[in-house]
Amino acid sequence: METRSTARSRRCSNTYNFKSGLTLWLVVWLVLVKPSPVQSCPRLCVCYPSPMTVSCQSQNFTSVPAGVPYDSQRVFLQNNRITELRVDSFGFETQVLWLYSNNITWIEAGAFSELRELEELDLGDNPYLQRLEGGAFRGLEKLQSLHMHRCKLAVLPHDIFHKLYSLQFLYLQENQLHFLQDDLFSDLVNLSQLFLHGNRIRTLSENVFRGLVNLDRLLLHDNRIRQVNRKAFRDLGRLTILYLFNNSLEELPGQVMRDTSSIQFLRLNGNPWSCGCEARQLWEWFRKSRVSSSEIVCTSPSPKRGQDLRFLREMDFALCPLPDPGSLAGTTTTTFSTKTRWWFSKHKPVSSSKGIFSKSTETIKAFPFSAVKPYNPSTSSTSFSAKYEIGEEEAALPKLDPEEYWANYGSEDAASVRCFELECPPESPPLPPSSSASRSSPSSLLLLLPLSLVPASLHQLFG
Structure with a gap:
């Protein structure tokens, strides 16, 4: 009897120890291994772990909701009614922040300065965001993609993109920009794609694209561009895609295209091209380049109306003077x-x-x-x-x-x-x-030198 009782006692003890160990292991696993339940997720939002994502879209928020986990990696706040972004609006870190389709009217300078890890910021489709303060994107030195399309922006401060060295994609299409300041993009040395189509830009100055040495795609179609400075594209040696269609261009300096030595796709249709002597440089560039191009239909002079500039003959420019390379628009200055x-x-x-x-x-x-x-x-x-x-x-x-x-x-x-x-x-x-x-040449001075010695010699002889 004692032997059976001892054996039964040992079995019960082993079973108890096993259950205790299993319970302890489950507790440790729940605490350390299993993702903890998202208890700090803001009200009306949905949160997902791995990567930590907070989705608060389409909930009629008028400001950035509180309670977003600090270690979030993606925060979606689109399709709300958020009106202002202040310095204290973001008490968390994230790599992706979507704020498109809101009612944002004002962004305080330094509003994103605490989002040091932010890589993508989408502010598009905010029709009341008509202006930006200088320094609005201060501190976003890791930002790679910035969306500000369809915001009715009329002007951009000269320092709005200051120190955004990592930016690669910039979307500014379908705003109301009338002009671009010189050196506006000078810090964007890694920018690859720049979208400016659908604005009201009239001219491209000499230094408007200075610093964009790695730009690959430039979209400028559907603007009102009438004049392009002959040095406007001098830093765009790596540009492969250029869209300038549906503008008001009558001529384009040949130097503009010679600076874009890597261009592969060019769209210039939908402009009132003048195919007189002022078009000779552009025509010569097309003869030497191998680029996929749209048609370039001449609207003047009348004998060339309806013809394609690219396929004109050399005799069409036989009576033209040689263009001066120093002129602004390829004219014969x-x-x-x-x-x-x-x-x-x-x-x-x-x-x-x-x-x-x-x-x-x-x-x-x-x-x-x-x-x-x-x-x-x-x-x-x-x-x-x-x-x-x-x-x-x-x-x-x-x-x-x-x-x-x-x-x-x-x-x-x-x-x-x-x-x-x-x-x-x-x-x-x-x-x-x-x-x-007093402005005589050196040779004339040498001829006058012996004559200048005559009075001195007479003075020595006769005192």
Whole structure:
């Protein structure tokens, strides 16, 4: 009897120990292993673990709800009635924040500054968000995607994208932007795609896209663009897709397209293209490039109306002067250097007519400039005398008075000025006008040097 009783006691003890161990293990598993039930999920919201997601969409919230878990990774607040975003609106961290389709009217500067890990921010479809304060996105140095489409934004502060070095996708389409400030995107060195279509932009200035060295896609269609500065795309060497259709472009400088050396898809249709001499540079670029392009239908002049600019013949531009690379929009503006101005002042024919000049410290631009054949440096030196005789074509050039020439003299170093086309003086140039002896050439000074020694010699001989 004792043996059976002892055995039964041992079995009961082992069973009790096993159950105790199992219970202890279950407690540890519930505490440490099993995800704890989301008790801090905001009211009317749904929360999901792994990754921690808080979905509060379409619940008529007028502000960011309290109680969002601090370690959230995705927070969805779209389709509510949120009106303001303040510095204290976000008491949590997240990588994805959706706030589209709300009634946001104001974003306080630094409102997102505590969301240091934020990678995607969607503020699209907020029709009352008509302006932004500078510094609204301060602190979002890890932000990769920013959506602000259909917000009726009329202007962007110059520092709105300051220090957003990680941004890759920027959606600004279908707003009411009239212009873009210089260097607006200068900090976005990693931006890959920029969507600006459906706005009211009229011009693209020289420095509007400066800094976008990694931009791959630029959408500018459905705007009101009339003018593109010839240096506007100078940093866009990696651009592969460019949409400029449905704008008001009549011409496009050839330099603009030459700067986009990696372009593959180009859409320029839906513009009132002028296919006169101003289109020659763009036509030449199409002859050399291999790009998928839309049609470019000419609207003027009347003989070319309805034709495709890309398929015009060289004889269509036979009567056009060579375009000047320094002009803003590919027109035939000519820039005169010091040597050229000196030559024109020396050989000016008798005439009272003058060109319209815009003076600067470097150059003088004359408008308009008639057709002149460029100087060919391969010709022999014996042709200089014939070249610099005033002919009918050269007589039609804008005239320059000596005082206009000397007023701009001294801003260029003669030793560093390159001789280019009409800037080359004759091999034996005549002396400059006698009215300015202080500006005589070195050779004339050498000729006058022996004469200056004569009085000194006579003084030594006769006391």
